[in-house]
Amino acid sequence: MSDPKDYKATLRLPQTSFPMKANLREREPEILATWQQGRIYDRMLTAAAAGGGAPFVFHDGPPYANGHIHHGHILNKVLKDIVVKMRNMQGRPTAYRPGWDCHGLPIEHAVEKEIGRDAARADPSGLRKKCRVFARKWVDSQRAEFERLGVFGTWDDPYLTMTHDYEALTLREFGRFVGRGAVYQGRKPVLWCHVCETALADAEVEYKDAASPSIYVKFPFTASVGERVPELAGCKGAVVIWTTTPWTLPSNLAISFDPDAIYVAVEMDGEALVVAAALQEAFFAAIGRPELGEAPAIASFPGRTLDRAACRHPFIDRDSLLIVGEHVTMDTGTGCVHTAPGFGEDDFIVGARYGLEAYAPVNAQGRFTSEVPEFAGRVVFDCDDDVVAMLKDRGMLLGHSRFSHAYPHCWRSKNPVIFRATPQWFIGVDTPFTPDTTPEAPARTLRQGAQAAIEDVQFIPAWGRDRIAGMLKSRPDWCVSRQRHWGVPIAAVTCSDCGTVTTTQELIDHVATIFEAEGADAWFDRELADLLPPGFACPSCGGANLDKSRDILDVWFDSGVSYAAVMEAAHGLGTRTDLYLEGSDQHRGWFQSSLLASVGTRGQAPYRAVLTHGFVVDGTGRKLSKSEGNYIDPNKIIDANGADLLRLWTAAEDYRDDIRLSQEILNRLVEAYRKIRNTFRFMLGVVPDFDPDVDALALDAMLPQDRWALVRFGEVVGRVRKAYDAYEFHAVVRTILDFLVTDLSAFTLDITKDRLYCGRPDGVERRSAQTAVWRILDGCLRLMAPVLSFTVEEAWSHFRRPSGAPDSVFLARLPEASDYPVDATLAATMTAFLGVRDVVLKALEEARAAKVIGHPLAASVTIRVQAGTEAEQAARFFESALPELFVVSRVRLEAVAALGVDAPATAEVAAIEGARCARCWNYAESVGTDPRHDDLCARCADVLETLPE
């Protein structure tokens, strides 16, 4: 007789070339290369289309082509990729054409820094060419980073908002708004540096502490005040405002009140002063009359009472309208807010509601124009003291001090900036119109149209609709012009004879045609005469002395028309896409600009569904920032653990809320990843000699416990598919992981080891287990492919597939629940049985603790169940398999009339007597009964006889 160890060679122990160590850092790039060489993305689309399923139209929101990608990009792109792969694997061909937003200030800013401001100003065309190169560089960089994540798409043919055709289309879409009369030229306050003589973007200002004058000013009542508030009829008095910019007082057109707040009129020195009740005390203290802080009011009324009444301007011969606005706050001042629509954003918005003009008698150098004769020609900041003096002379000044606060300064000149109303182009949201595409529809405004359109959109999560609706409700007209160079120029001309500024759809279409051939650079490079339609003249005076407009379009307009540029124009995929998927900041950004662009021209939303995800935050829920030290470099994660870990992270977290990222979370995910990988590996290891075409057993030939595994997996498949359809990827991961851990690793795979290792290689017992494992592995791989793309593809390449199965998992379909048996009776029996099993496992643990046994195969178990219960029925059903199901050597089952405990069963564990089979390690009475193998059980002896030497 030989050494017992030799029997190991007679077992079918797990064997696979799929390595335990993932080493994704090296392996993922190899897999990427095979995808590229095999054109797997293209073939995936073809395979999906083969089933005749309806295409799913998905449209990528373009990231900004500047800088390396960060976690937010990763989250977003991987979510999109999961959608694309999942849909294709459902048989719905889903193309993914990534895009980039290429125009705009940040790039222009960066290039300007590089070449210097003077050079940029002197040669806009040269600046644009450098911007184009800069954007292209980052497109290439980000593309490589996105591809490394395993994201499928037409990376060799992305859409860029700076290509000729895109620029032309952007302008044409703008022309459609012009054509229907929705575009007007108006004025709007923008941040302005009077030293640089230029408009600034928010990103170009720095806030620094500065001391400003702080003054309280009286605006005397007109008779209208007494008409609204009877107590004040015929009474001498004034509304009191507070400001830190005295120079804006000549431009005051109104005073804003909080409509709901209570205001009081308090007598001081024979005069009624109106301030907010909440600020009465602070106000009188500030002007040195604290004794009036709690003085009784002559009158008390909500702000709305004074709506559209008027006061007199303190030193100019005109009225100041009393209005209400929600921007009024009660933290400082008097609650009565000085409103100069030409010099403040809030002022402008609230003023527009009352039809007040953006009055701004200040030129580009920051000097008053002749409209303000007292100060004409002087820089506004230098006039503060004189304004104060003038107020004092007229008895309109109530208090004067210095006030230190954060004030915006120009990033370049370091001078304080002002808001200044400048000419801009607007798309009116309250102008009624009829969309081009549905001329028969009744006219309505862009606002109304957009509000109606989102009713027909599915929002995931549902509150997205409320959020957009809230913004639509209060949004002002869309200011679409910018005083910049890097963008799509607004094709407009100024008549040097009469000063009229003109743009028409005809002009725009003509220019757009030139852009198609030469790009928007043509506007800068060519003479105006070359750009105009033949015979074009000033529509106002007929003059031909025209100048080019130097404004460009808001980049949100560029990306807002991407649905038209990409889906309609390029792919012919119709005017409405199935899904937009972006971060929740895009409710104000791209979701809204796209909505307005589409509703304004086509009368409908550009999307059928909008999915939003939250932002990436750290382990405690705070935003990530490099200065806070809570930033984890994504490249380090990829280097250490592979892109699949980031894909798993993306999928495993519930993106509807903010998504947390921390080292602990990554560590947990690494554990989960290992579990998944090891389980795949084990399953691959037990089926290397299983040919699904010839070795698979029919369901009724399988052992019931194996059949149950398929029933159970069918439930998992159903749940996972439902989760995919609802875009609940964290439920996908959770469902699969729980199944893998609980049902497979700890049960099915554990209990079938004996049959898989020791059973006759082609015997029914072994083939039954292999059939279950093979089918579950096959299904699991396909289910997980959209998430763990690299790992699954790797596993798939080590997996023995049926003949004719595709070589890439992405050419396969997701499994369907109907691929697996449904057997409610078997499922219920197993559920009852698992209750009994828990009792046995606990008893085994106690026996282990008491040193009665070590390995469970050394145990003999006696279980008692109550007669007539589900537990008895289940135990009887599995009676012959009980040792296997408990992984013990012997089980005695007894049914008793009364169990006496509140449990489905009781169990007693004893150390087993007898001999242990040297091959399968079971203690069996049959050991030694076969004379040819005196150290083996009967089963193993039989098996050994059938094995070739």
Place this chain on the structure above:
RNA sequence: GGGCCUGUAGCUCAGACGGCUAGAGCACACGCCUGAUAAGCGUGGGGUCGGCAGUUCGAUUCUGCCCAGGCCCA
């Protein structure tokens, strides 16, 4: 300050017309195994369901306020 949203064990997630001792996986502790081995199996501990009020016979689940955090505005 406003709009929208979030807050259940160390981590990721379930849950509930308001009603039994609030669940799972991981992590942790202890133990077993050494024929999934930089693996595998078992058992166990752990939560005043962000806080405070209110409605109710009863609230983690409904309402209000507060605190913490996020996005977008201001």
